[in-house]
Each structure stands twice: as structure tokens, then as C-alpha cells.
Amino acid sequence: MHWLFEPGLFTSAPVRTALAVGTVAAVVSAVVGVFTILRGLAFAGHALTDVAATGGSGAVLVGASPLSGFLSGALIGAGAIAVSEGPESHHREIATGVVLSAATGLSALLLYLDATTTATTGVTQRVLFGSLFSTSASTVPLTVVLGTAVLVLTAVIARPLLLTSLSRELARARGIRVTLVSSAFLLIVAMAVGLSALTVGSLLSTALLVGPAAAAVRWTARIGRALLLASAIGVLSTWLGVVIAYDSYNWMPHQRSLPVGFSVVVVIVTVYLLSAMRTSGPRGDHRG
Amino acid sequence: MPDVLSIEHLTVSMHGRTILDDVSLTIRPGEFTGLIGSNGVGKTTLLRAILGLQRYESGSIAINGQPRTAQLDALGYVPQKISLDSDVPLRVIDFVTLGLDAERWGLRRRRRAQRDHVMATLESVGAAHLSTSRLSELSGGEQQRVFIAHALVRRPSLLLLDEPLANLDPRNVQEIVALLHRLSRDHQVAILLSAHEMNALLPFMDRVVYLTGGHCASGPTNEVVQTDVLSALYGHHVDVVQVHGRVFVIAEPNEATDNLPEHPTLTVR
């Protein structure tokens, strides 16, 4: 097995941290991700990873903890989207786009100020692409706690959320507070995304949110199984990606290993493509 | 027994226009009522007002003698159409089970009795064989049956259907109406369904509510469905004929007079 597991893989502390943190992020993202694509919120989910990154840049500038930056960025972004989308989600796509563009503009400024006022270099790359391998081991307990909180919250609103996702009218007629449930879920996405963007980077955060869930729902119509399958796909993709990235140090020219974000994403996208081909080819999309 | 539905002097306005003006009507337990009117006249608005999805300016709505919020279980709703993404991970049986407890927080504990009840409901609408199919893979007619099951699973006192016959071919229309009638008898549930054409409903309707110009006129079917009454309602000549023992109404497509006539049989409100 030496060709796959290069020497030092499992004894390396950064790798162990990466696997631990990556696993938590993968599971939380997968569970939230299934509901995210059910509600057609993939764009909002991605937008929130970028908004979280903006929060991260801001935190670096004022010297606050990255976690607080990422989380508050994501939560503020979610709040802005919820408020501006209007009661019937008419404006949601546009509102998401505007929030994203505002946050990105702010990012431009913050990164510029970071570069000119502090001594940190490569902040741009780091904040945007993150680095799973450079997450410190001290974040693991906090990650587990926050991740569990997100899962518990999701479980609490699961049933009203499901019905609301199918038909707002049916849900309202049952006395479900549709706006409350929708906003609560956006906040859940924000927390999941803030957490994972911090630990695995914005790029991977989106990939883990959308990819495993999108693949899983092709295989099963049972929501419980979709959640489990998505989690499994997410975790396995992360592990495989970590292994490949670690090993690539020896494969690539110039002895520069591939970024772990790249390898995990490639695995996730491959799994999705295989899942997508499973059904009989192109079909019409009912909800555009 | 209190009326299942009692609407008094309901007025609804939207965008400055009065859609429903001083509408009153009652539905008794188990009654099969057709809400008839042309497109855009306010049938959907009336149904939505009953369900609490539409504000109203004045009037009152009582379900089993109580305000709607105290009787949320008593209403079942089948909307006209729900658009579904093809990947939605929900099976028919899960969707109908959601009909039982969607508003509850937390995860559901599996209960055998619950599952049996859901399957029995699916049986009664003729969709038991679809229980493990993906909701988005059903045909239009199958989806409609499943939505009826979803609305029926809590044994409501009143089932509200918004234009269920609009997109069906004649044979399916007959099947659905017959199904609804049978369900109404089997489960003692009153039915209020909206349609723009009443012929398919005639064999089964107990009561006709006719909506035009914001007002409604209602009466028992056998009294309303008479040539003179309908002609007065529609504002032009209408024929009521009997063919092979079945009653048919033949009317011109365009009608609409805003003034409801006086007629001894009609309760005009």
C-alpha cells in the first residue's frame, strides 16, 4: 500500500488534524447541504462562504479571532439575504448576488489594507483558498462542539423545513411560521459554512456543502439515507483528498504538493459526475 | 352539530379591487360542495381566505364553530399545483407522513400504528402501490392522489381543493370526482372544490356555490341546477338537459353579470 500511503502520512500531526477537522466539516456540510439543495439555496450557500471569508479578512485586520470573523461574517450575510429576499423569495437570487458582491468589494478593501498595513503576506490566497493543513489542532474541540450544535438545530426544524421546502402554502396552511423556519435555516447554513470555511477554506466549504448532497440524492429517495450517504461521500472524499495531497509532494515536479482543496474537490466532482450519469441522461429542470 | 364551515359577510380586497364582497356561505358536515365560477372571479381567493393565507377586510370565518387557529387539524388543503425538482429526496409515504406531523419540532419516532394509518390512507386514494416512489417521478394524476392523501391523513372535517380538475382529461376527471365522493362518504369529510365548469360534479354535488362579480349565490344542487335558475345566474340562456339519465348544463363560455337576480330558490348573499 506504500504507493498510496506515503511514509509519514498518519504520524504527521497536521494530517491528523486535517482529517479530524475535515471529517467534522464534511459531515456537518453534508447534512446541511441536503436541505440546501432541496431548497435551491446552493448559490446562497456559496455566497455565504465568500461573505464568511470577508469576515475572516476583517478579523485579521482588527486582530480578532478568525472564528469570530468567519462566523459573524456568515451570520450577517445570512441576515442580509433573509431581509432583502422579501416574503415570497422573489428577490432571493438577486439579493444573494448583491450581498455577495458587497462582501467581495469589502474583501477587496480589507485585503488591500491587510497587505499595506500588516506584515502578513499571502493573505489573499490563504483566506480564499484556505488551507486544511495549516489549521491548528486547538480548533478541533471547538469545531466538534459547533458542528454538533448545527446538527442539533437542523434536527429540530427538520420536519417544518421539509414541508416548507416543498410548498410554502401547504406549510402556512398548517400554521407553520414559514418566514421563521426559512430564516432559521439560512442561519444554520451560515453557521455550517462559517465553521467549514474557517477550517477547510472557502473553496472546500462550498464543495462539501453542495457536492456530496447533490450526488447522494441521485441514489436514494429516502431523506434519511440521503443524509447518511452524503456524509459518507463527504468524509471519504476528504480523506482521499488529504491522502492524495500529501502524496503529491513526491509526484509533482518542483516538489510542490497539490493543494488539498484541489484534490478533495476533484474527488467530489468525480463522484458527482458518476452519480449524475446513473440516471438516463439529461432531463428537464422543473425549478430553474 | 355545528356547521363545518360558516362564512359570514366576508369581504376581501386586493390591490384596491374588491374581489369578494359580503360573501356568506355554510357547509354542513359531509357535504360535497362545488365552488363554481369563471377564471379570475375569486374562487382561489375564497379558498385561501378560509385557509388563512389571505387577509380579509371584514367578516368572519368559523370552522366547526370555532376560529381557524383553534381548528388547524380540521382543514385539509390540496393546492392546484406544486412544482418539484426532479432530485427531491422524498418518497410518497414520507410525504404523506409529513401530513401528520409537519409542524412538530425535532425528529420523529417511528411508530407502527402511524405507518399503518398512512398506508391505509394511501390505499383509500388508490396510491398504495406508489408508496416508495419518488414524489417527483409521479404523473400529474398520481401526484394529485398523493396530495389528497396528504391532506386527508389527519382526518380533517373539510377538504379544500383548488381547481383539481383543471388539467385532467375527461376520464381522469370522472375518476377523481368519484374518488372524492367516495372519500367523503367513507371518512365523513366535507368537500369544497373549485371548478369553472360544473358538469363533472353534477352527479355527486350536494350543494352549488356560484361566484360572480364578487358575490355568491348558493343552494342545493337539485334546486339550483334548473334552466331558469341557471339562466338567471349566468345572465344568459342556459340549458339543463338529461342524457342517458345524467344531467348536463350547457352554457355559453362567457357570462358574468355583476347583478345577481332575485330568485325564490337561491340564497343570494
Added chain:
Amino acid sequence: MINAWEVGTIVAVVAGVVGFVVVLRRDVFAAHVIPNGAFAGAAGASVVGWSPLVSLTVAAVATALGISGLRRYGQRDATTALVLVLALAIGSAFLSQSTQNASAAYGLLFGEILGASSASVGPLLLLGAVCIVAVLSRWRALLLSAVTPDVARAKGVSQGRLDSGFLIVVALATTLTVPVVGALLVFSLMVGPAAAAQLLVARPGRAMALATGFSVSIMWLALVAAYATEWPVGFFVASLSTLVYLGARLVTHWRATPRRSTAPTSHHQPTGRSS
């Protein structure tokens, strides 16, 4: 300095026109993903050995085709997200292998209009003209398919081909715009003005003109502000674009609030309530 105005104006006009159709088709996510894909290409330029502009264009077009191809296989937003992460992943891989420094990446992401060379105006004008002509030539089909896709299909407009074609136009517009406002903010110039215009004006032709007017004004103001403060142009473009959109939302909200001008009748007591 003069050149920045010319370049900026051309870019803003194209962004206004193309962005208008993007917002019309509610395809905002794709307009965000394509520039990111372009970025990946530009990042790869030094690794692969192509000129940055060429690899930018190739990457943008490839992303556009990837999006329109993949979205037939699944939910629209989810598949678009996957194309995005793949493009960014490839971009990050290129970056890791290249010897480019961080500031070059920053320039690609957030724009460097102040460095636009005089040689670029001619080709920019041509590319911009191509984009605008392409949009106007399929104007009716685009309009129809955005409003009623079924009717458009019935009239023989292939939705798939229209989608691919339009996304390629977006890719070309992106190529134009990325060097100026940066990959991450192209879509800010495309979305904000167009969304605001569509809220304020109902007729498509006029709305498009308004959108273009907004985007050009935003660009000019951003240039002035960037020169004055030395802060990045992209920041001003995004902030102004957001303000314009918020302004339009406010105006729409005020318009929608009904005026209490009708005389009260004893009939209409506001005793009713919903839900």
C-alpha cells in the same frame, strides 16, 4: 490616466448590456462563476505558458460550456456550484505550481484599471461590440425564454443552445472586464445596475438603457474615488452597485405602499386579519 476612462467606459457599457440579460434570466450565479473560471485560467497562464489574456478567454469559455452542459443533468444552482469549485480548485492548483507572486493574484481578483495600457483599447472595443451585437441579435429569443420558456420552446428556440450561446457571450464580456475590475467583481458591475433598472422600469429596452447608464456612472465614480484614495477600484464598484440596488428597492417599496386617498365607508372596518 485617460486610457483608464476609455477602457472603463467600454467595460461598463458591455457589463450593463450583458448584465441586463443575466438578471432577466435570473442566472446570477452563472455570472459569478464564469469570471472565477476565467481567474483559474489566468492563474494557469504562467504554468502552461500561454498569454494571460488567451488563457483567460479559453478558461471563461470552457467554464461557460461546462455550466450549460452540466446543468442539464441536475438542479441548476447545485451543478453551477460544482463547476465553480472545480474551476477554483484547478486555479488553486495552478497557483501552487507557479512562481507568481501574491500581488499578481490580487490584481487578477480585484482588478487593476490603473495599469491599463494604451494598446488594449482597440481590441477591447471590438470584443465589446461583438458581445453587444450578439445580445441584440437574439434579443427577442432571450426575452421570450426568460419570461415564458415553454412558449419559446414551442416557437423552436432551443433552450439549451440559447443558454450555451448566452453564457459564451457572458464569458467574452468577462474577458473584457476581468483585467479592469477583477474576476471577483465583474459580476458586481453586471448585476447591481441591471437589477436596479429592472425594478424601476418595466419596459425592457428602457430598462437596459437605464442599467447601462447606472453601470457607466458607477464606473466613473469608482475611478474618481480610486484615484483619490488609492483604494482598489473594485471596492468602489461593488459598494456603489450595492447602493444603487438598495436605492431601487426602497423606491419600489415606497411605490407599492398604497396611498389612503379613498373616502372611508362604514362597510370597510379593518377588523380582518390574516393567518
